[in-house]
Amino acid sequence: MQNTNAKRHGLSADESRQLCDKILGLARADHTRINITSGIQGFTRTAINRITTAGETNNVTVRITSIFGKRVASVDTNRLDDAALERAVRDAEALAKIAPENPEYLPELAEQKYMPVDGYYASTGDLTTESRARAASLGIKAADASKFVAAGFIDVAAGSQAVATSNRLFGYYSGTAVASTLTIRTPDGLSSGWAGDEDADWNTIESERIAEDALRKCRAWRGKTALDPGKYEVILEPTAAGMLMSRMLGVFDARQADEGRSSFSKRGGGNRLGEKLFDERVTIISNPAEKNAETSPFTNAGQPVQREVWVDKGVLKSLAYSRFWAMKQGVAPKANPSNFVMSGGDASLDDMIKSVKRGVLITRLWYIRGLNPRVISFTGLTRDGTFLIENGKIARPVTNFRFNQSLSELLANVEVLGRPTRVAADESGAAGTPVMVPPLKVRNFTLASVSDAI
């Protein structure tokens, strides 16, 4: 599939293993763990219809974790000459010797079996500065032709990760990611439209469509008028849904739940595993081998990351257990989700709009911050295309809103789910943790106040 014979960015498996062996050969601690991250990041940035900056960075970072008994410390360095590596090993060991004991430390893992995942797409890894500039210029041309103003970002990452321990564990993963996002504004600053794609494979990034969609949104949002804040039926386009849902990545922690400081804590003690908490059409999984959303099949500690079902038909099915907490609770360890994959339905976005009597269509969100972890509530704002829907049709563009919304309630209030797609869920436009979600129609979404921002 994604493999070619061309040289990949980042250290190869052999190079990684050799580097790990060299460092382990220098080690004198009871145990040692090595993590290597290597590769390139390339970017092209546009604003006011020009390329403002572009660049490429290559780096290799090595983390050396040394352990004496239950004393643990780590040193990160990007200096790989023999003397620097030896110094880093000695530093890590010196720190570990004087670090207070960590009573929760468990011995390093021995050899593990990982699911086979190759997330490296040559189309992304081989992308040149010129190709990025050509793709970026499509947005500029689209804006120029309408006398509008474009600002965009193409972010490319290609490289590898490796983990090794003095107990003979070795893991290697190689992958790519790319995100292309574009904002087009009117020169008077009174309208703004956004579109973007994210994937592991550059060949799936539709630069022409991104330019067309951003321009279309910007045109359609002109002449926005006021709408009272309140509770509305809303349609969250996939990017808006993904930006909210990605906040769920950190909530499936068993220890937080068992210790009474999570939405999944049970009053009186314990957690809410097995309870039906959400609409029965809500199923959330994570899977390192998910096509176009691949991730490493191991954690930094070398723990295997498997396909997991976190929510099955609305029922809380799994929580993540660190090795320590798993041992304490007498269950098997389970790594945190490395990506977020939510099931959907068959409805198209048009079908969903047609089904709304009075509601609001939301393109994307901004500045999302936690409010109350007890109910997984967040605040944030709508941005770059917000529309009133009346009687199954877009009625008019409306002002932006601040929302205050519990995600627990949102997942219980889902009415229609569309077809899932990978989205650019990171507000910064960086190619980040893969998030695949459907567009969502949700009732009782709280649009708390009006924002004048455009």
Place this chain on the structure above:
Amino acid sequence: MQTKLDRREFIKLAGAAGVAAARPFQQTTAPGPDAAEKDLVMLALDAARSAGASYADVRITRGNTELVATRERQITNVSKNETYGIGIRALVGGSWGFAATRDLARNSVAAAARQAAAIARSNDRINPVKTTLASVQKFPDGRWMTPHEVDPFTIPIEQKAQLLFKTNEEALRVKGVRFVTSSISSIRESRLLGTTEGSLIQQTFFRIGPNVNVTAVSDDNGDFQTRNAVLAPRGAGWEYVLGLQMQENVLRWAEEAAAKLTATPVQPGLWDLVLHPSHLWLTIHESIGHPTELDRAMGYEANFAGTSFLSPPEKVLNKFRYGPAFMNIVGNRTESGGCSTCGWDDEGVPAQSWLIVDKGVFVNYQTTREMASWISNLTKVRESLGTAYGQDWASIPFPRMPNVSLQPNTQDVSEEDVIAATKHGIYIEGDGSYSIDQQRYNFQFGGQVFWEIKDGKRIRMLRDVAYQARTPNFWNSLALAGGKSTYRLGAALNDGKGQPQQLNAVSHGCPIALFRNVNVINTG
């Protein structure tokens, strides 16, 4: 950084640091450039010039961080990080290109410089507008170091851990408190900047970021509340941590976490707000610091951080009323202890201080060399105000926020005076949840601790408080600012901006202040 190898040597060093603490810091002791690094900078500048760059700047940075983190009675993280490399920014025909590498072999450095020029040339083929740079004085031997008494890297890990454990232990004495996390981040950064215009500047930065977070849980696991101590990071040495008296103060933070479990939920509506500096700094950051960045106002950040309501410049400069006539806001890269304080910015422009809001009126933005000419006909300032910054060697320099601070009342107004001037209000300490729109109008801020004020007295604790406001309305509701004795610095080490996103460390000073009739919501 020279990390020592055993406990005895650590202690020896700490002793030496103790002696150093007795001597006041002298800027004249700031180190100059390493000879090998200087050679590489010159090599890269030559290579960029030979590849056609009309201007280039080269930065070699070595960033060292050390983290000691605990929870309750155990260590959770002891780590050190070093990142070292070179970044070259080249201007060819009026367009920028950037390349960076960790490989400091001479041929790799020269190749990276040529790559930066090649990327710039590629961009220039399709760029209609050309970048020009404001003039700057040449500094062929610039040297600067963060004023500090004790290098935090000389304090043994054990000493840091013991301080954190003792702090945690104190907190756990309070009924209802079940969890405490605490940590100390120490940061040292060496930056060598060279430009094709002849500047060579070596700077060494120290920053330190302590943190304590206390969680209380109700007996039935039905509720939990946290109290973050909101200990501001500081451009300083270990002496700053000692001055915080974490062990002594944590009892109050822990009691407040427990008290929040049974505090009265706030009644939504209009309230006067008395905002402590540990809270107000973040409101300043979001609603004044960001909208006065000129690159935002001109559309350079439209795809991520957003634009600004302070635009276009000709309609707002010297015209827009931000707040009352006693409101003065200063951009200041010389603020003592500021996280953004420096000797020069990343374009070799000297650190300076300037008015952003003068007697309530918006009078200037934050600029770099590329941006100075865009507004010089309005501000009469032809040179850069010195806000260029790249997070590290791998990051291209671009406009980043200086320390932006609200000046205190010229009268000696105390915290008690401000509370006494409040009839129906909420006193807010510490920053909490924060969110603001992409043009910096609509914001919503929470906090850590909330006290109801009635008829000039704090009467009881409230919970689940956040306020929502529109920036111009909020600042024009500023009714009273405290005097110099109430002035404090708040700060963040992780202010994000740019694509790829870069982090910036920045401080904001302010006195305690009273705002009238602000919309308060209940987040419970």
